[in-house]
């Protein structure tokens with residue numbers, strides 16, 4: 120009930136394993152935004168899946184792409200492609216997990232006693248959780264019932280290999296989209312988006328772009 | 339739209355309403371008209387049906403009274419409820435009454451239980467006047483966890499009490515429906531509870547850590563120091579200066 124600090128994005132100065140982090144990494148612009156409408160994000164070498172290893176309605180023969188391709192941290196700042204515009208984003212590390220996100224100016228870090236989140240506000244954010252700490256580690260989709268009522272699959276997100284499903288509380292209310300991040304030798308992570316379903320059009324593209332650029336930070 | 343309440347009449351603030359997309363009031367009293375008042379009346383009818391009838395003699399029945407308006411009968415029934423549950427009997431339904439209603443008839447869709455108001459092993463800080471006022475921003479009830487977790491709390495507290503004649507203060511666990519809470523990053527699985535360290539000496543805090551480490555259902559304790567103990571169950575985090583965050587296995 121206390122111990123909530125909203126940290127400005129500039130507050131994060133401790134970066135591990137990065138000697139030359141001051142120079143913005145402009146040499147590596149992001150690929151165009153994947154808003155989903157086009158269903159084919161232009162990421163380098165799309166990874167095709169023929170096996171039905173993801174849960175959800177079986178769609179045989181449909182190729183899926185990886186949302187997250189490169190977890191290597193390269194510098195404190197990059198630019199993100201948001202709505203076709205390149206916007207600067209600053210790296211923030213997530214408390215208690217060896218990961219971090221590049222977040223644009225309209226997002227901030229929310230620090231809690233037991234971890235942190237990055238978001239547009241307290242109701243619309245990206246969170247991380249170790250899979251083994253979930254209520255149902257064996258049923259990830261069920262684990263997304265963070266109070267949300269209905270489990271479903273979002274067609275737009277089905278293109279991503281990491282997508283494990285969504286939950287929502289009515290058409291206007293809060294929804295959660297889940298993604299499974301596997302990173303060899305480290306605990307499997309659930310990345311989840313929590314936002315209002317009515318705001319999907321504006322929020323989802325931002326969260327996808329931010330998540331696409333998640334980085335691993337050696338603990 | 340449960341948002342931490344499920345079957346029990348919900349209270350909220352602008353901050354919690356923004357979080358869940360709800361429009362709950364911080365309190366309801368005679369004259370209020372709100373959909374949650376109809377829920378409150380249903381709660382009071384249910385509570386009345388499971389408590390001795392002599393408590394309710396001369397109290398107008400709420401049978402068939404299903405409107406959204408908080409009338410004199412609602413107030414009279416609420417006052418009986420408040421007297422019965424050790425609350426100030428002011429006839430106003432706020433976070434304290436909501437907590438007591440949760441404890442009386444609340445149903446967790448997750449199958450969790452509510453941490454007791456007080457036991458020989460601990461007190462629930464959320465149900466104290468101080469705890470309620472500290473929760474003013476969101477007015478949510480973070481008192482829910484799995485029954486194994488609640489048993490573990492009792493066992494930790496009872497063991498601690500046997501050394502120091504002092505009850506531990508249990509603070510936030512989870513919301514009854516496991517909803518994402520604006521006050522914690524985790525606290526959604528029914529196996530995460532905060533224990534306050536207010537008033538504990540170093541020796542007492544060390545003993546509490548020892549008791550946690552020795553408990554088979556304690557998975558991890560996050561605290562600002564190990565107090566010299568060696569255990570991979572203790573995770574040191576500098577911002578945990580005022581409480582122990584305890585994770586249980588089940």
Ligand SMILES: [Zn+2]
Nearest residue numbers: 233531532583
């Ligand atoms: Zn905690």
